[in-house]
Amino acid sequence: xxxxxxxxxxxxxxxxxxxxxxxxxxxxxxxxxxxxxxxxxxxxxxxxxxxxxxxxxxxxxxxxxxxxx
Numbered sequence: 001x002x003x004x005x006x007x008x009x010x011x012x013x014x015x016x017x018x019x020x021x022x023x024x025x026x027x028x029x030x031x032x033x034x035x036x037x038x039x040x041x042x043x044x045x046x047x048x049x050x051x052x053x054x055x056x057x058x059x060x061x062x063x064x065x066x067x068x069x
Contacts, residue, residue, distance in 0.1 A: 001066050013069035
């Protein structure tokens with residue numbers, strides 16, 4: 001997936017576990033900016049069990065790990 005295709009607030013899935021959990025992008029972090037020390041783009045996401053979940057973890061994912069859900 002390309003960074004221009006990511007919509008903040010829309011729910012996506014993770015490529016490694018497409019049948020479990022959802023991720024909701026919060027920010028797209030460009031390389032070496034805003035706390036991203038990597039040389040690639042990462043997406044800061046809220047990772048929840050379902051779309052109506054009230055509890056989630058904040059995680060960072062690379063663009064190729066995110067798929068449509």
